Amino acid sequence: MNLKKILSKDVICLDLKSKTKSDVLSELVALLVDSGKLAAEKRDLVLDSVKRREAQMSTGMQEGIAIPHAKTDEVDDIIACIGISKGGIDFGALDGKPSDLFIMTISPAGKTGPHVQFLAEISRLLTNPDKRKRILSATTQEEILAIFLGK
Amino acid sequence: MxxxxxxxxxxxxxxxxxxxxxxxxxxxxxxxxxxxxxxxxxxxxxxxxxxxxxxxxxxxxxxxxxxxxxxxxxxxxxxxxxxxxxxxxxxxxxxxxxxxxxxxxxxxxxxxxxxxxWGLAVIASIVLLFLTGLETDLPTFIKFSGKGSFIGLGGIVFSFVFGDLIAVAMLGGVTGFMHPTALFMGVMSVATSVGITAQVLSQKKKMSTPEGVTILAAAVFDDVVGIIVLAVVLGIGAGSGAGTDWAHIGIVAGKALGIWLVTTLLGIFFAPKLTKGMKRFKSMEIVAGISFGIALFLAGFFEMFGLAMIIGAYIAGLSLSQTDIAYEIREHVQGIYDFLVPIFFCVMGMLVDLSIFNPFENSSLLIFSIVYVLIAIVAKVLGCGLPALLSGFNLKGASRIGFGMLPRGEVILIMASQGLSKGLIGQDMFGVAVMTMIVTTVMAIPGLLVTFRGGSGYRAKKGEDLSAKEMKSIELEFATPRMAEFIKGEILESFRNEEFFIQKVDHSDHLFYARKDAVTITLALEHDKVSISMLPQDETFVRLLVVEDILAMKDLLSGLESMKSPDMMGAELMMGMFSMFDSDATPQDKGFDNTEKAEEGDDEESEDEEKENESSDEE
Structure with a gap:
């Protein structure tokens, strides 16, 4: 799985401002728009599908990690962004704890591709507590990118 | 229908x-x-x-x-x-x-x-090989064949050489290694049918182990190569009248191989064009019928060229297996398969004269068959086990693979029937083939159960963590088999969307491999349970994938739930209808009873309805 193609430093936000789940999702989608990965006019439709997926079951997992994602025809290729919330917010996580590390993935609905495999790859990387610590204490986007790319 | x-x-x-x-x-x-x-x-x-x-x-x-x-x-x-x-x-x-x-x-x-x-049995064998060809998974054969081919080849070479040599050593009139009967006794020993192995491994949840994956890959190799070897030997058998010098045999063998190769390549090239044309009929019945007709034609064509009908039928199936309608043809042919193939096995049994094994009348035949069977066992276990040892398995893993490859199953019966009808073997050797089939198939079961006890069959390299090779398994239990079947289909579809290649392990619809590059995941459907097994590094992926499918199903169910609510238009219509007949009853009660009954007629609807009820039971 080539994370390098999907992740770049302009889709990483070191300090998310939002304090609620809904705001975090908007902010992450905005990050995708700002980085040029997502056309601005598709913002609402994509946000909608992410929220719909969250309504089925929260993607907040354990250890403060959340992986909001959705499949939609609004995108042609898989896109992703990473955001960190200092202090964490209530994301309705499985373990009830606040979430502070967000990885959002949007993948095309009608196309085959390693979409879930991307999610899995990221999730597996984050099972390492040391890496999690380094990501949360990182001060630059490059630093975080390097950790995800295994450098 | x-x-x-x-x-x-x-x-x-x-x-x-x-x-x-x-x-x-x-x-x-x-x-x-x-x-x-x-x-x-x-x-x-x-x-x-x-x-x-x-x-x-x-x-x-x-x-x-x-x-x-x-x-x-x-x-x-x-x-x-x-x-x-x-x-x-x-x-x-x-x-x-x-x-x-x-x-x-x-x-x-x-x-x-x-x-x-006998004619019926011949047609049954054509159907059997046509379907086997249709189910042969060429991309997997080409893509994943590495280790499996090495092991399969080992089994083929050992079995062939030993099978042939015993015939030379023990059978009167068999003059040398290249004698047609000797060659044929070698070919029969080559046969592999891992259906029973797949069954045992799936019950023990060992299908996705490195051994299980390797056995299946090796078996695909054996299917393809076994047919080629059979074609060559039958070619030699048919042409041997003119002489038995090596040059002549080489030409005959080369001709058989050439016909095989050219027909297969032509078939694979033309099949998509042919099916495209046939789709104009707009009826899969007609397309499947014509496809079967083509299989019969190729069967006859091959027989005329001194090969065997079954080889033609296999190539017809193999060519069509890569077209987009392979699945539909399979579905249609499955009907004749289910009907005819048991008859074929029964008829094969009829040809066995047990009295020829009577030790008091003909002890040499009994001794021969015992030796042949023993060597058939040793040749496969060693022939597959040794290459396995060389490709990273330990002694335990190698013996698992050896026993997994042991059963000769229906393949040896088909081969034997060819030899019998062409006079390459007599009824005595046919009996020996049947004995071999029974003993190897029955032996494989305890062999697998015993060897698959205990730990990993993989040899740890220095510093390698063996627990990383231990299979993990996820089990999902559903309220009914139908619901489990539904989710199985959804999960397989999700694997396909992730660019996995789905491979059916046996003729049934219960055991699947999802493969992509080096990743192999097994999915088994057992009554109301779906179990998925994989290596630990793939567990996160499988979990995430299945969660999404379960959520999608939940969505579907809640969609149905809302359909049932009284404000739905359909319900209102029904209510209005029944209050016309019975004004005393509360319209709601009556209406709903009948809504459900009415829906039973429609397959899909009632299926979903069922699921819905069960999911609430579960909760």
Missing amino acids: KKKLLLSSFFMMLAPLVLMASDGEHHLSYSLTLTHNMTLLVLQLSIIIISCRLFGYIFERYLKMPKVLGELLSGIIIGPYALGGIKLSFLSGLGASQLFTNPLPIGEAGIAITPEL
Whole structure:
């Protein structure tokens, strides 16, 4: 799985401002728009599908990690962004704890591709507590990118 | 419905066989003989179908053995050498004295049953190989063949050489390694049928182990290469009359191989164009019928060129397996397969004369068959086990693979029937083949159960963590089998969307491999359970994937839930309808009872309805 193609430093936000789940999702989608990965006019439709997926079951997992994602025809290729919330917010996580590390993935609905495999790859990387610590204490986007790319 | 067409077309094909059989009769009594022969055939078929089904059931259900063993045994019991050879006076009206004995021995092959019945078995073997070809997974064969081919090849070489050499050493009249009979005894030992292995491993949840994956890959290799070896040997057998020098044999073998290769390549090239044209018929029944017709044509064509009908049928299937309608053709042919193939096994059993193994009359044959069977076991276990040892497995893993590759199954029966009809082997060697098939198949089960106990079969390299090779498994239990089947389909679809290649492990719809590059994940459907096993590094992926499918299903169910709510238009309509008949009852109650009943007629609807009820039970 080539994370390098999907992740770049302009889709990483070191300090998310939002304090609620809904705001975090908007902010992450905005990050995708700002980085040029997502056309601005598709913002609402994509946000909608992410929220719909969250309504089925929260993607907040354990250890403060959340992986909001959705499949939609609004995108042609898989896109992703990473955001960190200092202090964490209530994301309705499985373990009830606040979430502070967000990885959002949007993948095309009608196309085959390693979409879930991307999610899995990221999730597996984050099972390492040391890496999690380094990501949360990182001060630059490059630093975080390097950790995800295994450098 | 859709199977009818093919069934009836196959019965029509029987007609010429019947005519052929009556050739020698007087003209006057011709029509009478025809009726007699047909009546006898129908009676035979009735006994065959009923007994092979019963025996198959008993073997599968109570003895936990493959159905095919029961079907074969039923043939031995009811065949001309046992019960079927008993004189029955009421048959004299049909010009026969025993139910299954051939009144006119045909040719030198001296096949013990009537030509009509033999014809049926021939068609069954064509159907069997056509379907096997259709199910052969060429991309997997090419992509994942590495380690599997090495192991498969080891088994083939060992089995072939030893099978051949025993014949040379022990059979009178077999002059050397290249003698057609010797070669044929070698080919028969090559056969592999891992159906029973897949069954045992799936029950023990070992399908996705490195051993399980390797066995399946090696078996695909054996299927493809076994057919080629058979083609070459039959070519040599047919051409050996002219001389047995190496140059001649080389030419004959090269010709057989060439025909095989050219037809296969042409088939794979033209099949997509052909199916595209056939799609204009807009009916899969017609397309499947024509495809089967093509298989029969190729079968006949190959026979004419000194190869075998089954090879032509296999190539027809193989060519069509890569087209987008392979699945539909398979579905349609499955009907004749399910009907005919048990008959084939039963008829094969009928050809076995157990009395030839009587040690007091003919001890040499009994000794030969014991040696042949033992060597067949050793050759496969060693032939596959040694290459396995060389490719990273430890002794335990290698013996697991060896036993997994052991069963000869139906493949040896098909090969033996070819040898018998072409006179390359006699009825005695046919009996030996049947013994080999029974012993290797039965032996594989305890062999696998014992060797698969305990830890990993992989040899740890320095510093390698063996626990990383231990399989993990996720089990999901659903309220009903139908619901489990539904989610199984959804999960497989998700794997496909992730660019996985889905491979069916056996003829049933219960065991699948999802493969992509080095990743292999097994999915098994067992009654109301779906279990998925994989290596630890793939566990996160599988969990995430399945969660999304379960959520999608939940969505579907809540969609249905809302449909049921009283404000739905459909419900309102129904309510209005029934209040017309019974004004006393509350419209709501009546209305809903009938809504559900009305929906039962529609398959999809009622299925979903069922699921919905169960999911609430579960909660």
